[in-house]
Amino acid sequence: MTRLTSALLGATAICALSAAVHAETITIATVNNGDMIRMQGLTEDFTKDHPDIELEWVTLEENVLRQRVTTDIATKGGQYDVLTIGNYEVPIWAKQGWLLALDDMPEGYDAADLLPAIAGGISVDGTLYAAPFYGESAMIMYRTDLMEKAGMEMPTSPTWSQVMDAAKAMTDKDNEIYGICLRGKAGWGENMAFITAMANSYGARWFDMEWKPEFTGPQWTATLTDYLTMMNEYGPPGASSNGFNENLALFQQGKCGMWIDATVAASFVTGPDSTVADSVGFAQFPNKDGIDNHGHWLWSWNLAIPASSAKADAAKAFVAWATSKHYTELVAANEGWAAAPPGTRKSLYDNPEYLKVAPFAEMTLFSIDAVDTSAPSVQEIPYTGSQFVAIPEFQGIGTAVGQQFAAALAGQVTAEQALQSAQQLTEREMRKAGYPK
């Protein structure tokens, strides 16, 4: 080896070493779901273009993650540079000044391509405070074979009466087929996500303009009564402990005639683990006859950067990569279009390759486009939101109310008692929180 070659190799080694020494490590807190795990496996594409940035992942269960990142951002702990948060947290945290505005994303990011409903849910005064990784609304997933057997046809936008008729017609308890499967497990993100959306579609609202709860009003009474009727007469046994995953399992095993839940479930029920993948149809979230409201369910998992992050530039580069059109194409190239993160970009729904492998794409887009987070109820309201109310107190109140409704479903209290308790506890908590503000 010549002296020159040795010198060059030595210089290269020193350069590599110094690059490693100067590499900036960003810590990303994320949830455990298929899309996020897939992203972790594809990060080489990012680090290849950004050799000066190293990624460290903290993957946690949703509720644990929420508690961890809330503690950290509220105390400016600085443990994370990128946070995975929902559209419930984004507006609340942005108003607190805890999140970095993402109004200067790199060239080619194409923020105009984001679905307006999704972008609206994570913006404050027109400024994006997070970048959506995937988004969802809610819709009806139903068994086409059972509907056919019952001699019925599902409209694209059914009413609750039609849904109840279909549930009745498909129920065959002797053969463990239940007409409808809905969330029953208590929690603000569990049964209350569904019941709040259902209440929206019944013309109900959580609060009047004086922030007084309205659980004892006629709309909420009708909502809960119909929910309990459907679940008790046409639902599976033990429904008060069923959440998304339990209903997914029931549907995949062919035990549900209909399942009304997040649109993201569509890829699971038509996927390889489903025994009924070939006979699933999709319809819009129902509305009460005469009320133009289809629940306004909207959820997105988003990547945000704490305002206190010392590595904001590196974090922004990562967020831009992970939520870009390029990333979607990368997933498609590696795992096929069916694996592309859904519900965030218009371009995905214009892509014939995606539409070919995703029979649910059209209804997903239709459902997301129908959402208006600034007006989830047909009545005048003092809050924004969708299947939640975007105030910090909602997590606690929503879960407490959800427990009352789950108790009603389990037969421990009547619908009237559950609504009365919900009214009282919500009034008490809102008073303690200082509403109206």
Add this chain to the structure above:
Amino acid sequence: MARSTTPRRKAMFTVFAWAVGLLLFFPILWTVLTSFKTEAEAIASPPSFLGFHWTFENYVTVQERSNYGRHFWNSVVISVGSTVLGVLIAVPAAWAMAFVPGKRTRDVLMWMLSTKMLPPVGVLIPIYLIFRDLGLLDTKFGLVIVLMLINLPIIVWMLYTYFKEIPGEILEACRMDGAGLREEIIHVLTPMAVPGIASTLLLNVILAWNEAFWTLNLTAAKAAPLTAFIASYSSPEGLFYAKLSAASTMAIAPIMILGWFSQKQLVRGLTFGAVK
């Protein structure tokens, strides 16, 4: 007088003990069995006990996705470190309370125990802020300190109970032979209380290993132990029971093996002084 035990009575006790043992062990057995199922089989209803398609796929996935070795090492350092540090502090404290009791010793012991009654979340924010200011967030050292403090009342109580069983005359005799306080504790008291100290160590290693509030809330990527490793496999949207079971089996296996091999010492230490 010893009570006579008829063979019939003995058989009944044996059956009852086995039934209780199996009942307690069943969740662990079910977790292990689920870890060898596919996700679809893990949620199948009715569930299959043994007649399913056995697969190691979940263990392979968990190995690929997570750095088990790092989480395991963090758990070892945190649980052993906090226990050893706790015992070092608790031995002199328990000695003082057992052999030189004051008027308020009983009250002090009760006060120490009462600190266990506060829900941890009540002090999360103050501790988080202190850790942030001291740069202890996501460090093994920080967790060693916190877990030591959490388990210290139990360690002191256990050692106090064991020390009370040691006749004070022996310590007096060694003092008369010219032993100082240090020699008395290290060379006389500690060797006599080895079974008690060993069971205290074991129990507290288990408690620290399983602690899931502080270890989840004060760590991020670097110091996260096996509790965080398990927490990363639960999912609100999507099937995860089989992978979660595989992760749980991998997390509890080391401490179960430790408990299995040291069960005699553990039982001996826990029943020390129970029968006079």
